[in-house]
Structure formats: C-alpha cells, structure tokens
Amino acid sequence: MYNASDLKKGLKIQIDKEPYVIIDFQFSKPGKGQALYRCKLRNMISGIILDRTYRSVDSFESANLEQRRMQYLYSQDEHFHFMDVQNYEQSSLGADQVGDAKNYLTDNLEVDMLLFDGRPIGITLPNFVDLTVTKADPWVKGDSVSGDSKPVTLETDYTLRVPPFVEEGTRITVDTRTGEYVTRVKE
Amino acid sequence: MRAGVLQAIRRFFVDQGYLEVETPYIIPAPASEAHIDAIPADGAYLHTSPELCMKRLIACGYTKIFQICPCFRKAERGTQHLPQFTLLEWYRTGTDYMGLMDECEAMIGQVSREVGAGDEITYRHNRVNLRSPWERITVQEAFSRYGSMTWEEALKTDRFDEIMVTRIEPCLGAPRPTFLYDYPAPLAGLSRVKRSDPRVAERFELYVAGLEIANAFSELTNHLEQRERFEKERERRRKEGKTVYPLPERFLQALTIMPESAGIALGVDRLVMLLADQPTIDQVVAFTPEEL
Numbered sequence: 448m449y450n451a452s453d454l455k456k457g458l459k460i461q462i463d464k465e466p467y468v469i470i471d472f473q474f475s476k477p478g479k480g481q482a483l484y485r486c487k488l489r490n491m492i493s494g495i496i497l498d499r500t501y502r503s504v505d506s507f508e509s510a511n512l513e514q515r516r517m518q519y520l521y522s523q524d525e526h527f528h529f530m531d532v533q534n535y536e537q538s539s540l541g542a543d544q545v546g547d548a549k550n551y552l553t554d555n556l557e558v559d560m561l562l563f564d565g566r567p568i569g570i571t572l573p574n575f576v577d578l579t580v581t582k583a584d585p586w587v588k589g590d591s592v593s594g595d596s597k598p599v600t601l602e603t604d605y606t607l608r609v610p611p612f613v614e615e616g617t618r619i620t621v622d623t624r625t626g627e628y629v630t631r632v633k634e
Numbered sequence: 635m636r637a638g639v640l641q642a643i644r645r646f647f648v649d650q651g652y653l654e655v656e657t658p659y660i661i662p663a664p665a666s667e668a669h670i671d672a673i674p675a676d677g678a679y680l681h682t683s684p685e686l687c688m689k690r691l692i693a694c695g696y697t698k699i700f701q702i703c704p705c706f707r708k709a710e711r712g713t714q715h716l717p718q719f720t721l722l723e724w725y726r727t728g729t730d731y732m733g734l735m736d737e738c739e740a741m742i743g744q745v746s747r748e749v750g751a752g753d754e755i756t757y758r759h760n761r762v763n764l765r766s767p768w769e770r771i772t773v774q775e776a777f778s779r780y781g782s783m784t785w786e787e788a789l790k791t792d793r794f795d796e797i798m799v800t801r802i803e804p805c806l807g808a809p810r811p812t813f814l815y816d817y818p819a820p821l822a823g824l825s826r827v828k829r830s831d832p833r834v835a836e837r838f839e840l841y842v843a844g845l846e847i848a849n850a851f852s853e854l855t856n857h858l859e860q861r862e863r864f865e866k867e868r869e870r871r872r873k874e875g876k877t878v879y880p881l882p883e884r885f886l887q888a889l890t891i892m893p894e895s896a897g898i899a900l901g902v903d904r905l906v907m908l909l910a911d912q913p914t915i916d917q918v919v920a921f922t923p924e925e926l
Contacts, residue, residue: 473712474710474711475712475714476669476712476715477795477798477846478839479669479670479821479823479849480669480794480798480799480821481668481795482709483795483796500799500800503709
C-alpha cells in the first residue's frame with residue numbers, strides 16, 4: 448500500500464485492477480488549503496493516459512509486477528512467443544503489446560518481459576541489438592540528392608537510414624530506443 | 635539574487651519605520667490549522683510561521699514589526715514547496731488587509747528595482763508589469779470568471795482547493811499581479827470576518843504569474859472567537875487522525891489586549907524564484923533536503 452505522500456514520478460500503482468505508471472507528478476497546496484497530488488498516469492497495458500488529482504487521505508495498492516528474462520522464439524498469427532530462460536515456460540504477447548519492439552526481435556534475442564498478476568504485458572529490449580541488412584541499394588558515388596545516408600531494410604523488415612557504405616549482408620548495431628543506426632558490427 | 639532580495643526587503647522595512655524582530659522557532663503550541671502540520675521538536679514543535687509570537691508582540695505595544703525566518707512544515711515537498719522555507723512576515727497596527735495590499739505593491743516593486751529586475755519582469759514566459767495599481771478580485775469573482783461553479787458549491791462538494799489549483803491559480807497574476815481577496819470565512823482561521831458580509835473573511839492571497847507569493851489578513855482580535863475556531867480546527871484534525879496541537883493559551887490571552895491590526899506572510903523563496911525567473915524552489919536555496 449502507498450499513501451499520497453509516496454506518489455512520485457515512476458511509481459507503479461494499481462487502479463481498478465490495472466497497472467499504471469506515474470509519468471508526471473506535481474505537489475500543490477493552495478494557500479492554507481489541503482495538499483493535492485496531481486498525477487499523469489499511463490496504463491501499462493493499454494497505454495491510455497489519465498489525469499488524476501489525489502488528496503492526502505487517499506491510498507493506493509502497489510501493482511503486482513514482476514520481470515522475467517525471456518528468449519524470443521518465433522511469431523505466428525500476430526502473436527510473439529517467448530521462453531523463460533530459467534524454467535523454459537513459454538508465454539506470448541499480441542502485436543499491439545509488442546509494438547515497435549517487433550522491429551528488433553530476432554531468434555534467441557533475450558529480453559525482459561513484464562508480467563502483471565502473472566500475465567505478460569510487455570517487453571523491454573536491450574538498448575542495442577545487432578541486425579543483418581537484407582536489402583540495400585548500391586551506393587552511387589557523387590549522388591548528392593540522397594546526401595550522406597540511404598534507406599536499407601533489415602532482416603526484421605524494419606527500414607532505416609544508414610551511411611552509404613553499408614551494404615547488403617552487413618551486420619549493423621541499432622539503438623532500440625531511437626530506432627537509429629549506431630555502427631557496423633566488426634566480425 | 636537571494637542575498638540582494640533579503641537586503642532590499644530589510645532596507646524597505648527599515649525605511650518605513652519597521653522594527654526587525656526575532657521570535658523563537660521552537661514553540662509549545664503551533665496554530666491549529668486543518669492542513670498545516672508541524673514538525674515535532676523535543677516535546678514541542680518547530681514553528682510553522684512566526685504568527686502567534688509576532689501577534690503577542692503587537693499586543694505588547696509594538697506597532698510595526700517584521701521578521702525574516704525559516705519555517706517548517708511537515709510533508710510539504712514539490713516544485714514550489716520545501717519542508718524548511720523562508721517566510722517574511724510583517725504586522726502593523728491601525729490598518730487592515732487593504733492597507734497591506736498597498737504596502738505589498740510598494741515593497742515588491744522596490745525590491746525588484748533594487749535587485750535589477752525592474753518594473754517589468756518575465757516569469758516563465760509571462761510578462762508582468764509591477765507598476766501600481768495591481769489587479770484586485772474577490773474569490774467570488776474568480777470562481778465565476780475561471781471556475782466551473784460558485785465557491786459555495788465548491789466548498790460543499792470539497793472541490794474548492796482543486797478548482798483553485800487547476801482552474802483559477804493559473805489565470806492569476808499576469809499581466810499584472812493579482813490580489814485574490816475575501817476568502818470564505820471557514821478558510822480563514824485567524825482572520826477577521828467582513829462586517830458587510832459575514833460569509834467571507836478579510837483575507838487575501840497575492841499571485842504573480844500564477845505563483846502564490848503571500849497570504850494576509852485583517853487580524854482577528856476577538857479571543858473568544860479565536861478559541862472557538864482553534865477548537866473547530868482541532869476537532870477536524872482529531873477526526874482525520876492528525877496530531878492535535880495544544881491550545882496556545884498565552885496567545886489567546888494576548889488577543890484580549892491586541893489592537894486592530896493586519897499581518898502578512900510572504901514566501902521569500904518564491905519571491906526569489908519570481909525575480910530570478912526560476913521554475914522551481916530547488917534553484918533558489920543552497921541545498922534541498924535530497925542534497926543533504
């Protein structure tokens with residue numbers, strides 16, 4: 448249980464049986480009035496954002512969240528399947544829960560899966576992943592229109608801009624937080 | 635900037651014939667107010683404001699006094715709050731809250747010029763003109779202009795503070811500072827009720843660019859009425875499971891001989907925030923609690 452005075456940015460609480468994370472928090476106290484705790488909360492399952500104002504008498508249940516190390520196995524019919532690296536139990540997530548992370552999922556990649564009441568609700572990727580370029584146009588020297596980058600497609604069907612020297616079959620490192628090219632992988 | 639503001643405040647009050655005083659920070663009985671919690675200190679409490687002791691000095695015969703001191707309030711921490719903060723309080727006999735509004739305009743204007751911020755300041759992208767006269771609106775007007783209901787309805791549904799914070803405060807104090815005055819009587823525990831309208835008390839809050847800077851009132855000098863109001867607040871605190879403070883008997887006794895007067899508490903940290911255009915109180919103190 449949390450009290451209103453425990454509220455702060457990043458705290459995870461449970462409202463109407465759903466987990467929320469506080470993404471913005473402000474303490475206010477109008478002249479001689481009561482303390483008000485104004486929160487912007489993001490539903491950790493649906494992503495919906497709520498604005499709520501709490502008072503010092505309010506209390507909150509902590510969200511029953513658990514993180515597990517999982518290995519990505521395969522996707523089928525818009526479902527992404529993972530395996531717990533410790534007990535080999537399998538779980539799956541829908542495409543909307545995986546979101547943009549699908550751009551970086553390759554076989555055997557290890558991720559952190561977040562579970563709420565034992566139910567998988569999302570994954571956290573490593574900050575950097577290595578992926579193979581599967582489609583790249585050859586670089587035409589002196590092409591000033593495309594400037595100093597060109598689009599390529601990766602093994603996950605993700606398309607991004609890279610420096611012109613990157614060719615088909617090259618392995619590159621991508622920052623999963625920004626979706627941007629970082630460097631070529633030295634074999 | 636902070637040092638400049640403190641020196642300019644002292645110069646203003648000394649020039650106006652005020653006497654600087656110091657009262658004890660550790661007191662046996664803080665004023666009982668529903669939403670202000672004191673920090674215990676060795677069987678007594680750290681004062682939440684120097685109000686009670688300063689009023690006793692007024693009752694003793696002093697006519698114009700001011701004090702700049704740290705005050706302590708439990709569990710207050712936010713972008714505009716610290717559990718230890720600095721208050722400027724001043725008290726004066728023979729005037730009422732309206733007189734203090736004029737003095738506020740003169741003092742803040744002079745301090746701003748002396749620290750080089752000038753007559754026109756910018757706080758968080760809001761231009762504010764500090765030249766007199768400043769805006770003066772009643773709580774009733776503010777609720778009808780910016781709120782979604784009257785203050786009576788807001789009080790009844792316990793939404794007064796919420797509407798104040800979310801709808802009204804952001805609209806106050808630009809392009810001129812705003813005195814918000816005539817607060818509902820139940821929200822002004824130590825101020826005099828207005829003779830022409832007993833539903834409200836002679837209390838005001840000063841806002842500049844949405845930031846609350848000061849709280850003032852015509853002092854309640856009727857000791858019986860004051861005792862009754864403290865008892866009410868104590869009862870409310872008891873019901874909410876909060877610490878119930880002893881009655882400040884010597885203060886109540888002093889009220890029997892206290893002359894008509896008015897007093898005001900101004901947040902010095904907030905004034906520095908304003909004149910230095912700093913968005914949080916953290917930026918205007920040497921160390922925050924988290925940095926100790």
